[in-house]
Amino acid sequence: MSQLPPCPQCGSVYTYEDGNLYICPECAHEWDKNASAESGEQARVVRDANGNVLNDGDTVTVIKDLKVKGSSSVVKVGTKVKNIRIIEGDHDIDCKIDGFGAMQLKSEFVKKA
Ligand SMILES: [Zn+2]
Known part of the structure; x- marks a missing residue:
């Protein structure tokens, strides 16, 4: 089981996957799976x-x-x-x-x- 990353926008942990995207159900933020995995850069709020x-x-x-x-x-x-x-x-x-x-x-x- 892989752990999904929390939403970089609002910090929600209820992220779900849709194709190549992660989607946050709470603030509707979507971001690219690969982008966050490859850069290793944590979006800082x-x-x-x-x-x-x-x-x-x-x-x-x-x-x-x-x-x-x-x-x-x-x-x-x-x-x-x-x-x-x-x-x-x-x-x-x-x-x-x-x-x-x-x-x-x-x-x-x-x-x-
Ligand atoms: Zn969010």
Whole structure:
């Protein structure tokens, strides 16, 4: 018996197979069996503080004062961050903030704007 992978979109475990596709009955997401098997890449879902899924290009708002590493500046609550990029790691958002430059944030400290 082979275990079907959970839905990369919503995490549902009730995935079923249909030909070359896996189908999620809960959110209706369909994806190619081979694509996920060959790349070995796990679709990563990054969520904000409210549990909303974040994607590349989203705009988020900082929900907590965040100290900037290696400086005395602080990114204030309510700071808008445009055009984020989802990356791997402990800090899973890569972005540029006006007045600060390029930096990385944790998704748990932002919410989708
Ligand atoms: Zn799903």
